[in-house]
Amino acid sequence: xxxxxxxxxxxxxxxxxxxxxxxxxxxxxxxxxxxxxSVSSEDVSVVVVDNGSVDGSGERxxxxxxxxxxxxxxxxxxxxxxxxxxxxxxxxxxxxxxFLVNNDAxxxxxxxxxxxxxxxxxxxxxxxxxxxxxAHNRQKVWQGGGYFRKAKMGVVSFDKNKVLDNGGRSRKxxxxxxxxxxxxxxxFEKIGLFDERFFxxxxxxxxxxxxxxxxxxxxxxxxxSVFHDIKDIEETRTSPYVLYHLAKSYFLFIxxxxxxxxxxxxxxxxxxxxxxxxxxQIVKGGNKVSNIFSWLKGxxxxxxxxxxxx
Numbered sequence: 001x002x003x004x005x006x007x008x009x010x011x012x013x014x015x016x017x018x019x020x021x022x023x024x025x026x027x028x029x030x031x032x033x034x035x036x037x038s039v040s041s042e043d044v045s046v047v048v049v050d051n052g053s054v055d056g057s058g059e060r061x062x063x064x065x066x067x068x069x070x071x072x073x074x075x076x077x078x079x080x081x082x083x084x085x086x087x088x089x090x091x092x093x094x095x096x097x098x099f100l101v102n103n104d105a106x107x108x109x110x111x112x113x114x115x116x117x118x119x120x121x122x123x124x125x126x127x128x129x130x131x132x133x134x135a136h137n138r139q140k141v142w143q144g145g146g147y148f149r150k151a152k153m154g155v156v157s158f159d160k161n162k163v164l165d166n167g168g169r170s171r172k173x174x175x176x177x178x179x180x181x182x183x184x185x186x187x188f189e190k191i192g193l194f195d196e197r198f199f200x201x202x203x204x205x206x207x208x209x210x211x212x213x214x215x216x217x218x219x220x221x222x223x224x225s226v227f228h229d230i231k232d233i234e235e236t237r238t239s240p241y242v243l244y245h246l247a248k249s250y251f252l253f254i255x256x257x258x259x260x261x262x263x264x265x266x267x268x269x270x271x272x273x274x275x276x277x278x279x280x281q282i283v284k285g286g287n288k289v290s291n292i293f294s295w296l297k298g299x300x301x302x303x304x305x306x307x308x309x310x
Contacts, residue, residue, distance in 0.1 A: 016097045016112070017090035018046045021082045026057035028104040028229060033065050036101075038109035045069060045095075047086045052076045078199035079178065087193055091185060098188075102179040104229040106135065108166075114224035115182040118170045126187040126216025127208060129176030130224035131159065131166055134232075139163050142228050145173030145220025148209065153254055153266045155205060159222070168222035176218055178204030180226040190214050195256070197305075200242075202249035209257060238282045240294035247298030250274075252305065270299055 018036055022029045029048065036046050046068045050058035052075040062070045071085055083100055090098050097116070101107060111130055119128040132143045144159035155175045181204065191210045194203045208218050230236055237246065247270070254266040278295050282288070 015093075015095050016044045016099060016116075017086070017093070017095040018044065018099045018101060018112075019049065019083055019086035019090065020046075020101050020103045021049050021051050021079065021086075022053055022058055022061065022103055023051040023076055024053045024055045024057055025103050026055070026060055029057070029061055030064070031229070032101065032103050032105055033061070033068060035106040035108075039107070039112045044112070045090075045093075047071060047089060049073065049082050049086045051078075051082045078196070080194035080198045080203040081196040083178075084193040084196060087188065091188060096185050098183045098185070100178055100181045100183070101226070102228060104135075105132070105179055106227045106229075107180065108225045111180075111224040111226060112182070115221055118219050118221040118224075119182055119184060121170075121219075122217060124215065124217045125219050126184050126211050127176060128170075128182045128219045128221050130180050130226045131164070131168075131220075131222040132177060132179055132226045132228050133166075135227040135229040136231075138227055139165065142230060143177040143179065144222060145171065145218075146175040148174040148205070150258075150262070153250070153262075153269055164222075166223060166225040170219055170221045170223070172217050173220045174212060174218060175205055175208050176220060178207075179228055184216075187211050187214075187216055190216075197252055197256075198249050200245035200249070202253045206253055206256065209253075232285075238278070238285045238287045238291055240291050243278065243291055243295040244298035247295045248302035248305075251299060251302030255303075267303070 020029065020032055048061060048068055048070050050070060050072045052073050058070060058072060071089065073082065073085060087098055099112060115128045115130060119125045131141060134140045134142045141159045141162050141164055143157060146155035146157040149156050191214050195206055198206060212218060236242065250270065251266065254263050275295065279289065279292055282291050
């Protein structure tokens, strides 16, 4: 019996909806959807949420992947609001699990089955995620599980940038990347969908954080693999767009989940630790030092927006 046949038998009594987003990204989404065909079965559906693409990629993909459902938003809603559109559709149609996957990621044929095994190993498990490798270096880990640490107001990712295989025991963590994340419907029923104030970045941390507070386990499954088509961090996280949203989401997360004293601590970290570090990353990545102004603008706007909520 093939691995795909075993996978279909294992999940045939559980309705799973796989959701990914397209935004002017025909080539990346095509690769992602081709990889998802390896997990196709009558009880696994795929939804592409087109976030206001203007290059015709959504319509082109719909013609080439007729087995896939498409939802067309009129504008770019960001990640959290975009996937929420797909999640609402999935839950309305009876999905018991939602698997989020980035549009620039590929999954192995047995990945979803391994995540299903892990999430169902304990009724308290609510979210499961794989070991995510760089697509251009398939033994180097881009992201795995992580633990949230107040001292850095962020996540310590223990496998990040290590050269590893796709093995190891599953374990409970605080954080999984929204790049590839399997979620039980009970989690949505108890804590709601993703917080749409996070346009880009930290929505996955916030979601995991609140799932844990609600009593669910977040499980990292290093035996399951996803390959993310992303460059090294100094290049990918030092553009003006990314720096702006990283900084804004940083303050939105702190303000939402911690007291005013921790917010003051977060401001100090931002000013004296993270801003110099971003300058270092910008220089190392060969980008313009002036990009740091986008980081500062995002921090100011995130802090101001959060302050208005009190």
